[in-house]
Amino acid sequence: MGSFIGSFKLGAKYLSKEKESDKKKELLWEWDGDDDLILTPFKDELDGDNFMDDKYTHSIGIDPDEFDDYWKSNKASFASEPGIEAIYFETWDATEKVTAFYGMTNLRYDKFTVLASARMEMTSTTYNGWKGDLEDDPDT
8 A cells, every 4th residue: 555745835925015196295387477488598409300200390499407597596486386187186095915825735646646726815906096077176
């Protein structure tokens, strides 16, 4: 008479992920100076002849360094307000938790082999955020 020979394995896995987007402090800036804001002083010549496989030609752009200098020296002439759409629709958080267990056995008895395994996995996902359209809200 033969004997049983084999092995048994156990395992577990736990994974927890958290992601978020917080735009509650985002501001939209608008020119509030006495005169019109004309972008001509910030003009930057571009070599845009080969833009997107010659489908578009760009020859004038805005020099970001020039505008940054202007922004820093004239920030009081800009008014800010919360970016309402961003606050509501781009502020969210998500959590995902995965828990798994498995077991496996390999038993041999003479010429007879049993290979069996089982796995159990549980995933929990939570999302918190806003849903809606501000244009439908008569208060905005």
